[in-house]
Amino acid sequence: MKLSPLGEATRRDQIVRSLRDLIVSGAVPAGERLTETDLSSQMGVSRAPLREAIRELVSSGLLVSQPYRGLFVREFSPRDLEELYSLRTTLEAMAFRHCWDLRDDAALADLDRRHCDLVRTVERGDDPARAIELELALHSWAYELSGHRLLNEAWQRIHPNLQFYFTLHQRAHSRPGPRRDAHEVYVARARGQDLRAMLDHLEDHMRQGLLHTAQLLTHDADPGIRPGTGTTTDIR
Template sequence: MADTLLSLIPVVDETRRGQIVRKLRQLIVGGHVKPGERLTESELAAKLGVSRAPLREAVRELVEFGLLESIPYKGLFVRRVTRTDLDELYSLRTMLEKFAFQQCWDKRNPDNLADLHNRHEALIAESERGQDRERAIILELDLHSWCYEVSGHKLLQKSWEQMKPNLQFYFTLHQKAHNRPGPFREAHQEYVKQASGDNLDAMLSHLEDHMRQGLEVTMKDIPLE
Protein backbone atom coordinates (compact mmCIF):
# COMPACT_ATOMS: atom_id res chain seq x y z
CA MET A 1 0.00 0.00 0.00
CA ALA A 2 2.82 2.42 0.88
CA ASP A 3 4.46 1.89 -2.52
CA THR A 4 1.14 2.53 -4.24
CA LEU A 5 0.60 5.78 -2.34
CA LEU A 6 4.09 7.00 -3.14
CA SER A 7 3.49 6.37 -6.82
CA LEU A 8 0.48 8.70 -6.69
CA ILE A 9 2.36 11.73 -5.30
CA PRO A 10 3.08 14.24 -8.12
CA VAL A 11 6.65 15.00 -7.04
CA VAL A 12 7.68 16.69 -10.27
CA ASP A 13 4.63 18.97 -10.35
CA GLU A 14 5.11 19.96 -6.71
CA THR A 15 8.77 20.80 -7.38
CA ARG A 16 7.82 22.84 -10.41
CA ARG A 17 5.18 24.73 -8.47
CA GLY A 18 7.68 25.41 -5.69
CA GLN A 19 10.11 26.88 -8.22
CA ILE A 20 7.39 29.16 -9.59
CA VAL A 21 6.41 30.25 -6.07
CA ARG A 22 10.00 31.21 -5.31
CA LYS A 23 10.40 33.15 -8.56
CA LEU A 24 7.14 35.04 -8.06
CA ARG A 25 7.97 35.76 -4.43
CA GLN A 26 11.38 37.14 -5.43
CA LEU A 27 9.68 39.32 -8.03
CA ILE A 28 7.27 40.76 -5.45
CA VAL A 29 9.39 41.08 -2.31
CA GLY A 30 12.34 42.30 -4.37
CA GLY A 31 10.30 45.33 -5.39
CA HIS A 32 10.41 44.53 -9.11
CA VAL A 33 6.66 45.09 -9.31
CA LYS A 34 4.82 47.92 -7.55
CA PRO A 35 2.14 47.56 -4.86
CA GLY A 36 -1.24 47.59 -6.55
CA GLU A 37 0.19 46.64 -9.94
CA ARG A 38 -2.06 44.36 -12.01
CA LEU A 39 -0.59 41.06 -13.18
CA THR A 40 -1.93 38.71 -15.84
CA GLU A 41 -1.52 34.96 -16.07
CA SER A 42 -0.52 35.10 -19.71
CA GLU A 43 2.26 37.61 -19.11
CA LEU A 44 3.56 35.78 -16.05
CA ALA A 45 3.47 32.43 -17.83
CA ALA A 46 5.38 33.87 -20.79
CA LYS A 47 8.04 35.57 -18.65
CA LEU A 48 8.57 32.52 -16.46
CA GLY A 49 8.34 30.04 -19.33
CA VAL A 50 5.77 27.89 -17.56
CA SER A 51 2.31 26.51 -18.27
CA ARG A 52 -0.87 27.95 -16.74
CA ALA A 53 -1.70 25.00 -14.44
CA PRO A 54 1.34 25.16 -12.07
CA LEU A 55 1.28 28.97 -12.31
CA ARG A 56 -2.29 29.08 -10.99
CA GLU A 57 -1.31 26.82 -8.08
CA ALA A 58 1.64 29.09 -7.28
CA VAL A 59 -0.53 32.19 -7.49
CA ARG A 60 -3.07 30.69 -5.08
CA GLU A 61 -0.27 30.00 -2.60
CA LEU A 62 0.97 33.59 -2.78
CA VAL A 63 -2.59 34.88 -2.36
CA GLU A 64 -2.78 32.82 0.84
CA PHE A 65 0.57 34.30 1.94
CA GLY A 66 -0.91 37.77 1.37
CA LEU A 67 1.61 38.90 -1.25
CA LEU A 68 -0.96 38.85 -4.06
CA GLU A 69 -4.62 39.86 -4.13
CA SER A 70 -7.17 38.18 -6.37
CA ILE A 71 -10.14 40.50 -6.86
CA PRO A 72 -13.23 38.99 -8.55
CA TYR A 73 -13.99 40.46 -11.99
CA LYS A 74 -10.92 42.71 -11.77
CA GLY A 75 -7.91 40.43 -11.75
CA LEU A 76 -4.69 39.70 -9.92
CA PHE A 77 -2.79 42.47 -8.15
CA VAL A 78 0.39 42.90 -6.13
CA ARG A 79 -0.54 43.47 -2.51
CA ARG A 80 -1.19 47.07 -1.54
CA VAL A 81 0.45 48.52 1.54
CA THR A 82 -1.80 49.69 4.38
CA ARG A 83 -1.08 51.00 7.85
CA THR A 84 -3.42 48.42 9.35
CA ASP A 85 -1.51 45.55 7.74
CA LEU A 86 1.80 47.00 8.87
CA ASP A 87 0.60 47.50 12.44
CA GLU A 88 -0.70 43.93 12.60
CA LEU A 89 2.52 42.54 11.16
CA TYR A 90 4.76 44.37 13.62
CA SER A 91 2.60 43.63 16.66
CA LEU A 92 2.60 39.91 15.83
CA ARG A 93 6.28 39.95 15.01
CA THR A 94 7.10 41.59 18.36
CA MET A 95 5.14 38.98 20.26
CA LEU A 96 6.72 36.08 18.37
CA GLU A 97 10.26 37.37 18.67
CA LYS A 98 9.89 37.98 22.42
CA PHE A 99 8.66 34.40 22.77
CA ALA A 100 11.58 33.19 20.63
CA PHE A 101 14.06 34.86 23.00
CA GLN A 102 12.31 33.38 26.01
CA GLN A 103 12.64 29.96 24.43
CA CYS A 104 16.24 30.31 23.26
CA TRP A 105 17.74 32.17 26.26
CA ASP A 106 18.99 29.13 28.14
CA LYS A 107 20.08 27.42 24.92
CA ARG A 108 22.67 30.05 24.03
CA ASN A 109 26.27 28.88 23.95
CA PRO A 110 29.61 30.19 22.63
CA ASP A 111 29.07 28.64 19.20
CA ASN A 112 25.60 30.02 18.49
CA LEU A 113 26.52 33.41 19.99
CA ALA A 114 29.50 33.53 17.63
CA ASP A 115 27.06 32.76 14.82
CA LEU A 116 24.90 35.72 15.91
CA HIS A 117 27.87 38.09 15.75
CA ASN A 118 28.93 36.69 12.37
CA ARG A 119 25.44 37.35 10.99
CA HIS A 120 25.58 40.90 12.30
CA GLU A 121 28.99 41.52 10.72
CA ALA A 122 27.76 40.11 7.41
CA LEU A 123 24.79 42.49 7.48
CA ILE A 124 27.00 45.49 8.26
CA ALA A 125 29.46 44.58 5.50
CA GLU A 126 26.71 44.19 2.89
CA SER A 127 24.97 47.41 3.91
CA GLU A 128 28.19 49.40 3.75
CA ARG A 129 29.08 47.83 0.41
CA GLY A 130 25.80 49.28 -0.85
CA GLN A 131 25.53 47.21 -4.02
CA ASP A 132 22.74 44.73 -3.33
CA ARG A 133 19.68 45.99 -1.45
CA GLU A 134 17.90 42.64 -1.66
CA ARG A 135 20.90 40.81 -0.22
CA ALA A 136 21.09 43.25 2.69
CA ILE A 137 17.40 42.68 3.50
CA ILE A 138 17.88 38.91 3.41
CA LEU A 139 20.82 39.25 5.80
CA GLU A 140 18.77 41.45 8.15
CA LEU A 141 16.07 38.79 8.25
CA ASP A 142 18.76 36.16 8.77
CA LEU A 143 19.97 38.07 11.82
CA HIS A 144 16.47 38.07 13.29
CA SER A 145 16.05 34.39 12.40
CA TRP A 146 18.78 33.50 14.89
CA CYS A 147 16.60 33.46 18.02
CA TYR A 148 13.97 31.32 16.28
CA GLU A 149 16.56 28.81 15.14
CA VAL A 150 18.23 28.56 18.56
CA SER A 151 14.84 28.20 20.25
CA GLY A 152 14.34 24.77 18.63
CA HIS A 153 10.58 25.46 18.65
CA LYS A 154 9.29 24.00 15.37
CA LEU A 155 5.87 25.66 15.27
CA LEU A 156 7.42 29.00 16.16
CA GLN A 157 9.97 28.60 13.38
CA LYS A 158 7.19 27.79 10.93
CA SER A 159 5.29 30.94 11.93
CA TRP A 160 8.44 33.01 11.39
CA GLU A 161 9.05 31.50 7.96
CA GLN A 162 5.48 32.35 6.95
CA MET A 163 5.96 35.92 8.12
CA LYS A 164 9.31 36.54 6.43
CA PRO A 165 8.04 37.19 2.85
CA ASN A 166 5.75 39.95 4.13
CA LEU A 167 8.56 41.49 6.17
CA GLN A 168 10.88 41.37 3.19
CA PHE A 169 8.21 43.09 1.12
CA TYR A 170 7.90 45.95 3.62
CA PHE A 171 11.66 46.20 4.15
CA THR A 172 12.10 46.56 0.39
CA LEU A 173 9.57 49.39 0.17
CA HIS A 174 11.20 51.16 3.10
CA GLN A 175 14.74 50.91 1.73
CA LYS A 176 13.62 52.07 -1.72
CA ALA A 177 11.73 55.04 -0.28
CA HIS A 178 14.87 56.19 1.55
CA ASN A 179 17.26 55.13 -1.21
CA ARG A 180 19.28 53.11 1.27
CA PRO A 181 21.11 49.83 0.59
CA GLY A 182 20.42 48.50 4.09
CA PRO A 183 20.13 49.44 7.77
CA PHE A 184 22.64 51.78 9.38
CA ARG A 185 25.62 50.20 11.18
CA GLU A 186 24.26 51.07 14.62
CA ALA A 187 20.73 49.81 13.89
CA HIS A 188 21.31 46.37 15.45
CA GLN A 189 24.30 46.96 17.74
CA GLU A 190 22.21 47.17 20.90
CA TYR A 191 20.03 44.27 19.73
CA VAL A 192 23.07 41.99 19.38
CA LYS A 193 24.60 43.29 22.62
CA GLN A 194 21.45 42.52 24.63
CA ALA A 195 20.96 39.16 22.86
CA SER A 196 24.47 38.23 23.99
CA GLY A 197 24.00 39.53 27.53
CA ASP A 198 22.74 38.01 30.76
CA ASN A 199 19.48 39.93 31.31
CA LEU A 200 16.47 38.50 29.51
CA ASP A 201 14.16 41.26 30.76
CA ALA A 202 16.50 43.90 29.31
CA MET A 203 16.52 42.04 25.98
CA LEU A 204 12.72 41.88 25.87
CA SER A 205 12.43 45.56 26.75
CA HIS A 206 14.93 46.52 24.05
CA LEU A 207 13.12 44.32 21.57
CA GLU A 208 9.88 46.21 22.09
CA ASP A 209 11.69 49.53 21.56
CA HIS A 210 13.50 48.16 18.50
CA MET A 211 10.28 46.99 16.89
CA ARG A 212 8.37 50.15 17.78
CA GLN A 213 11.05 52.36 16.22
CA GLY A 214 11.04 50.23 13.09
CA LEU A 215 7.26 50.51 12.86
CA GLU A 216 7.27 54.28 13.35
CA VAL A 217 9.90 54.82 10.67
CA THR A 218 8.15 52.57 8.16
CA MET A 219 4.74 54.13 8.87
CA LYS A 220 6.08 57.48 7.63
CA ASP A 221 6.22 56.03 4.13
CA ILE A 222 2.68 54.64 4.18
CA PRO A 223 -0.14 57.04 3.20
CA LEU A 224 -3.15 57.40 5.48
CA GLU A 225 -5.97 55.01 4.57
Protein backbone atom coordinates in the same frame (compact mmCIF):
# COMPACT_ATOMS: atom_id res chain seq x y z
CA MET B 1 28.09 19.65 8.83
CA LYS B 2 25.22 21.60 7.48
CA LEU B 3 23.73 20.81 4.12
CA SER B 4 21.17 23.04 2.56
CA PRO B 5 17.95 21.40 1.41
CA LEU B 6 18.35 20.36 -2.20
CA GLY B 7 16.29 22.35 -4.63
CA GLU B 8 12.73 21.19 -5.01
CA ALA B 9 12.33 19.56 -8.35
CA THR B 10 8.74 20.48 -8.96
CA ARG B 11 8.02 23.49 -11.07
CA ARG B 12 5.53 24.81 -8.61
CA ASP B 13 8.23 25.43 -6.04
CA GLN B 14 10.53 27.03 -8.57
CA ILE B 15 7.71 29.32 -9.57
CA VAL B 16 6.98 30.16 -5.96
CA ARG B 17 10.57 31.18 -5.38
CA SER B 18 10.80 33.04 -8.65
CA LEU B 19 7.58 34.94 -8.12
CA ARG B 20 8.36 35.68 -4.51
CA ASP B 21 11.73 37.12 -5.47
CA LEU B 22 10.07 39.13 -8.18
CA ILE B 23 7.58 40.65 -5.78
CA VAL B 24 9.86 41.05 -2.80
CA SER B 25 12.57 42.70 -4.85
CA GLY B 26 10.10 45.34 -5.92
CA ALA B 27 10.35 44.47 -9.59
CA VAL B 28 6.58 44.79 -9.84
CA PRO B 29 4.84 47.77 -8.29
CA ALA B 30 2.58 47.13 -5.31
CA GLY B 31 -1.04 47.03 -6.35
CA GLU B 32 -0.14 46.00 -9.88
CA ARG B 33 -2.42 43.54 -11.55
CA LEU B 34 -0.81 40.34 -12.75
CA THR B 35 -2.34 38.25 -15.51
CA GLU B 36 -1.74 34.54 -15.39
CA THR B 37 -1.34 34.26 -19.14
CA ASP B 38 1.48 36.77 -19.21
CA LEU B 39 3.23 35.22 -16.26
CA SER B 40 3.00 31.70 -17.63
CA SER B 41 4.26 32.70 -21.06
CA GLN B 42 7.06 34.82 -19.64
CA MET B 43 8.16 32.06 -17.31
CA GLY B 44 7.71 29.39 -19.93
CA VAL B 45 5.39 27.22 -17.89
CA SER B 46 1.79 26.21 -18.06
CA ARG B 47 -0.86 27.85 -15.96
CA ALA B 48 -1.51 24.80 -13.80
CA PRO B 49 1.67 24.90 -11.67
CA LEU B 50 1.57 28.68 -11.83
CA ARG B 51 -1.85 28.81 -10.27
CA GLU B 52 -0.79 26.44 -7.52
CA ALA B 53 2.20 28.64 -6.80
CA ILE B 54 -0.11 31.63 -6.71
CA ARG B 55 -2.25 29.92 -4.07
CA GLU B 56 0.82 29.61 -1.91
CA LEU B 57 1.75 33.26 -2.29
CA VAL B 58 -1.81 34.35 -1.65
CA SER B 59 -1.96 32.44 1.58
CA SER B 60 1.32 33.99 2.68
CA GLY B 61 -0.06 37.42 1.94
CA LEU B 62 2.14 38.60 -0.93
CA LEU B 63 -0.63 38.37 -3.50
CA VAL B 64 -4.31 39.17 -3.33
CA SER B 65 -6.71 37.24 -5.51
CA GLN B 66 -10.28 38.18 -6.31
CA PRO B 67 -12.16 35.33 -7.98
CA TYR B 68 -12.84 36.00 -11.65
CA ARG B 69 -11.53 39.53 -11.14
CA GLY B 70 -7.80 39.37 -11.03
CA LEU B 71 -4.59 38.92 -9.14
CA PHE B 72 -2.86 41.83 -7.47
CA VAL B 73 0.43 42.49 -5.76
CA ARG B 74 -0.16 43.20 -2.13
CA GLU B 75 -0.31 46.78 -0.92
CA PHE B 76 0.54 47.92 2.58
CA SER B 77 -1.63 50.32 4.47
CA PRO B 78 -0.31 51.94 7.62
CA ARG B 79 -2.59 49.61 9.49
CA ASP B 80 -1.11 46.57 7.75
CA LEU B 81 2.30 47.79 8.70
CA GLU B 82 1.36 48.25 12.33
CA GLU B 83 -0.16 44.79 12.46
CA LEU B 84 2.92 43.31 10.89
CA TYR B 85 5.14 44.96 13.47
CA SER B 86 3.02 44.09 16.47
CA LEU B 87 2.69 40.45 15.51
CA ARG B 88 6.36 40.31 14.74
CA THR B 89 7.22 41.75 18.12
CA THR B 90 5.10 39.18 19.88
CA LEU B 91 6.55 36.29 17.89
CA GLU B 92 10.11 37.40 18.31
CA ALA B 93 9.66 37.84 22.04
CA MET B 94 8.31 34.31 22.16
CA ALA B 95 11.30 33.11 20.16
CA PHE B 96 13.70 34.69 22.62
CA ARG B 97 11.91 33.21 25.59
CA HIS B 98 12.21 29.82 23.99
CA CYS B 99 15.79 30.03 22.81
CA TRP B 100 17.23 31.89 25.78
CA ASP B 101 18.59 28.86 27.61
CA LEU B 102 19.66 27.17 24.41
CA ARG B 103 22.31 29.74 23.53
CA ASP B 104 25.63 27.96 23.48
CA ASP B 105 28.94 28.96 21.95
CA ALA B 106 28.05 27.61 18.54
CA ALA B 107 24.78 29.52 18.52
CA LEU B 108 26.44 32.77 19.55
CA ALA B 109 29.10 32.28 16.90
CA ASP B 110 26.27 31.86 14.43
CA LEU B 111 24.75 35.09 15.63
CA ASP B 112 28.07 36.87 15.18
CA ARG B 113 28.47 35.48 11.72
CA ARG B 114 25.07 36.78 10.67
CA HIS B 115 25.84 40.12 12.22
CA CYS B 116 29.17 40.38 10.44
CA ASP B 117 27.59 39.52 7.12
CA LEU B 118 25.04 42.24 7.64
CA VAL B 119 27.57 44.85 8.68
CA ARG B 120 29.85 44.07 5.78
CA THR B 121 27.06 44.37 3.27
CA VAL B 122 25.74 47.57 4.79
CA GLU B 123 29.19 49.15 4.77
CA ARG B 124 29.85 48.14 1.21
CA GLY B 125 26.79 50.16 0.32
CA ASP B 126 25.85 48.45 -2.91
CA ASP B 127 23.16 45.77 -2.97
CA PRO B 128 20.76 47.19 -0.42
CA ALA B 129 18.34 44.36 -1.19
CA ARG B 130 20.90 41.92 0.13
CA ALA B 131 21.27 44.05 3.22
CA ILE B 132 17.56 43.77 3.91
CA GLU B 133 17.79 40.05 3.46
CA LEU B 134 20.65 39.75 5.91
CA GLU B 135 18.93 42.05 8.34
CA LEU B 136 15.99 39.67 8.47
CA ALA B 137 18.31 36.68 8.53
CA LEU B 138 19.83 38.13 11.68
CA HIS B 139 16.43 38.09 13.29
CA SER B 140 15.81 34.56 12.06
CA TRP B 141 18.57 33.44 14.38
CA ALA B 142 16.34 33.41 17.45
CA TYR B 143 13.52 31.60 15.68
CA GLU B 144 15.77 28.85 14.39
CA LEU B 145 17.56 28.47 17.65
CA SER B 146 14.30 28.16 19.54
CA GLY B 147 13.66 24.86 17.82
CA HIS B 148 9.98 25.77 17.72
CA ARG B 149 8.93 24.63 14.27
CA LEU B 150 5.47 26.14 14.29
CA LEU B 151 6.81 29.45 15.52
CA ASN B 152 9.46 29.38 12.85
CA GLU B 153 6.81 28.68 10.23
CA ALA B 154 4.82 31.67 11.41
CA TRP B 155 7.94 33.81 11.11
CA GLN B 156 8.71 32.43 7.68
CA ARG B 157 5.24 33.49 6.63
CA ILE B 158 5.56 37.13 7.62
CA HIS B 159 9.24 37.30 6.72
CA PRO B 160 8.66 37.93 2.98
CA ASN B 161 6.09 40.59 3.79
CA LEU B 162 8.63 42.51 5.82
CA GLN B 163 11.25 42.09 3.15
CA PHE B 164 8.77 43.32 0.58
CA TYR B 165 7.78 46.30 2.63
CA PHE B 166 11.36 47.27 3.40
CA THR B 167 12.20 47.15 -0.28
CA LEU B 168 9.22 49.34 -1.14
CA HIS B 169 10.09 51.73 1.60
CA GLN B 170 13.72 51.93 0.65
CA ARG B 171 12.94 52.49 -3.01
CA ALA B 172 10.44 55.17 -2.24
CA HIS B 173 12.84 57.17 -0.13
CA SER B 174 16.16 55.90 -1.48
CA ARG B 175 17.51 55.44 1.97
CA PRO B 176 20.44 53.33 3.02
CA GLY B 177 19.82 49.95 4.58
CA PRO B 178 19.27 49.40 8.28
CA ARG B 179 21.40 51.40 10.66
CA ARG B 180 24.38 49.68 12.11
CA ASP B 181 24.31 50.67 15.74
CA ALA B 182 20.74 49.51 16.24
CA HIS B 183 21.87 45.98 15.61
CA GLU B 184 24.94 46.34 17.76
CA VAL B 185 22.61 46.84 20.70
CA TYR B 186 20.30 44.08 19.56
CA VAL B 187 23.13 41.59 19.31
CA ALA B 188 24.60 42.72 22.58
CA ARG B 189 21.28 42.20 24.33
CA ALA B 190 20.85 38.84 22.64
CA ARG B 191 24.26 37.79 23.97
CA GLY B 192 23.59 39.11 27.43
CA GLN B 193 22.08 37.39 30.43
CA ASP B 194 19.06 39.60 31.02
CA LEU B 195 16.05 38.27 29.14
CA ARG B 196 13.90 41.08 30.41
CA ALA B 197 16.29 43.65 28.98
CA MET B 198 16.25 41.83 25.67
CA LEU B 199 12.46 41.88 25.53
CA ASP B 200 12.31 45.54 26.48
CA HIS B 201 14.89 46.40 23.87
CA LEU B 202 13.02 44.32 21.34
CA GLU B 203 9.85 46.27 21.91
CA ASP B 204 11.68 49.58 21.65
CA HIS B 205 13.49 48.41 18.56
CA MET B 206 10.24 47.41 16.90
CA ARG B 207 8.40 50.52 17.95
CA GLN B 208 11.18 52.65 16.56
CA GLY B 209 11.17 50.71 13.34
CA LEU B 210 7.43 51.18 13.06
CA LEU B 211 7.57 54.89 13.72
CA HIS B 212 10.57 55.35 11.49
CA THR B 213 8.84 53.75 8.54
CA ALA B 214 5.35 54.96 9.31
CA GLN B 215 6.21 58.63 9.56
CA LEU B 216 7.36 58.55 5.99
CA LEU B 217 4.18 57.06 4.68
CA THR B 218 2.19 59.31 2.46
CA HIS B 219 -1.19 57.87 3.33
CA ASP B 220 -2.07 59.99 6.33
CA ALA B 221 -5.82 59.61 6.52
CA ASP B 222 -5.84 56.15 8.04
CA PRO B 223 -6.10 56.40 11.82
CA GLY B 224 -4.79 52.86 12.22
CA ILE B 225 -1.61 53.73 14.03
CA ARG B 226 -1.78 54.00 17.74
CA PRO B 227 1.74 53.63 19.10
CA GLY B 228 0.49 52.30 22.42
CA THR B 229 -0.71 48.76 23.10
CA GLY B 230 2.39 47.01 24.33
CA THR B 231 2.78 43.71 22.59
CA THR B 232 5.07 41.62 24.72
CA THR B 233 5.28 42.18 28.41
CA ASP B 234 3.83 45.51 29.35
CA ILE B 235 0.58 45.12 31.13
CA ARG B 236 1.13 47.18 34.21
